[in-house]
Amino acid sequence: MGFDEEIRAIEDEIRNTKYNKATSQHIGRLKAKLAKMKDEAVMRAMKSAGGGEGYAVKKSGDGTIVLVGFPSVGKSTLLNRLTGAESQTGAYAFTTLTVVPGLMEYKGAKIQILDIPGLIAGAAMGKGRGKEVIAVVRTADLIVILGDVFNAVHVDVLMRELYDSGIRINKEKPDITIKKTTSGGVSLHTVGASSVNIEEVRAILAENKIMNAEVLCRGKDITQDDIVDAMMGNRMYIPAFIAINKVDLITPEQRKEVEDHMREKYGVDPIMISAHAKYNIDTLQDAIYDHLGFVRIYLKPYGHEADMDEPMIMRKGTKIEDICKRLHRDFVDQFRYAKIWGPSVKHDAAKVGLQHVVADGDIVTIVTKL
Numbered sequence: 001m002g003f004d005e006e007i008r009a010i011e012d013e014i015r016n017t018k019y020n021k022a023t024s025q026h027i028g029r030l031k032a033k034l035a036k037m038k039d040e041a042v043m044r045a046m047k048s049a050g051g052g053e054g055y056a057v058k059k060s061g062d063g064t065i066v067l068v069g070f071p072s073v074g075k076s077t078l079l080n081r082l083t084g085a086e087s088q089t090g091a092y093a094f095t096t097l098t099v100v101p102g103l104m105e106y107k108g109a110k111i112q113i114l115d116i117p118g119l120i121a122g123a124a125m126g127k128g129r130g131k132e133v134i135a136v137v138r139t140a141d142l143i144v145i146l147g148d149v150f151n152a153v154h155v156d157v158l159m160r161e162l163y164d165s166g167i168r169i170n171k172e173k174p175d176i177t178i179k180k181t182t183s184g185g186v187s188l189h190t191v192g193a194s195s196v197n198i199e200e201v202r203a204i205l206a207e208n209k210i211m212n213a214e215v216l217c218r219g220k221d222i223t224q225d226d227i228v229d230a231m232m233g234n235r236m237y238i239p240a241f242i243a244i245n246k247v248d249l250i251t252p253e254q255r256k257e258v259e260d261h262m263r264e265k266y267g268v269d270p271i272m273i274s275a276h277a278k279y280n281i282d283t284l285q286d287a288i289y290d291h292l293g294f295v296r297i298y299l300k301p302y303g304h305e306a307d308m309d310e311p312m313i314m315r316k317g318t319k320i321e322d323i324c325k326r327l328h329r330d331f332v333d334q335f336r337y338a339k340i341w342g343p344s345v346k347h348d349a350a351k352v353g354l355q356h357v358v359a360d361g362d363i364v365t366i367v368t369k370l
Helices: 003-016 024-048 075-083 130-137 154-164 198-206 224-232 252-266 281-291 320-327
Strands: 063-068 100-106 109-115 142-148 167-169 175-180 186-191 213-218 236-238 240-245 294-299 312-315 335-341 350-352 363-368
Touching (some): 063 130, 075 100, 075 281, 100 281, 142 154, 142 281, 198 213, 198 224
Parallel strands (some): 142 240, 167 236, 186 213
Antiparallel strands (some): 294 312, 335 350
């Protein structure tokens, strides 16, 4: 049995084995073995494939998004609509042979958008220059999964390829710590509800030849898959949403069918667009901005008016300390206090410290010792 056939056989066995107390350890071992084999397949592809021009793209701007889709889904046309970049377009597959970057300026934010060569089935294993493409996707702050109205099934393939390449979309990274030890076997400590037990964890770790370890799981709904991912240690957790292109080429009834299918399959409404007809592009821009979690901070130098024209673009969860680091490397050491006018404080001109979390629209003054 070849390597690919063995992978498919394990996938079939997992799919066909009913999960219960008697089979849970066996399924856990199979999942751990499958994860190792897929990672090994990716490494083989990376060693056997040559390099590709245009795949090393330096991140710039306030955030980077990647357009992921099959060849000829309309990624290049969409990039041109969003940014004005010159990405070659054509009504045939594999038009884009390198990564084409563009910059979209929206609501004060500078957002880098990358048009990558189209993904195809087997990309996670290196097919169709998949290893170079996946490497770019793994660096993204946001993934736009782009399908078209005639091939909605491609979204399923894209989801699977992203998963097989170690990318977990719209999922918080589980709080799991696996600390290898020299003796004592495997111990499991949980904080909150967990659906895995010590026998399952031991079986999963044993597949990776980890016989002694302390495993700490914080949070609820920790699963076997989460333990496997933590064991592999190379997973990326990236937000994403689905956009469906070429909506101008179908009837309203056909559009509703596509929307209903996506809603039923993924539990969310896709953004229906036409890059060619410039339809719903503003809605797509709003979605990109919102999913990146930007907050606009307006700086007010001490004794002067606030600059309300050019906000500092930060991300949700930003603290005053992060703003100080962004402004000057010495500001944290010289920090005395900050004053804030805006939604993150109860009253204007409130004094706050380095750990204060800012909100969108805050006006901030940093006061230093010097």
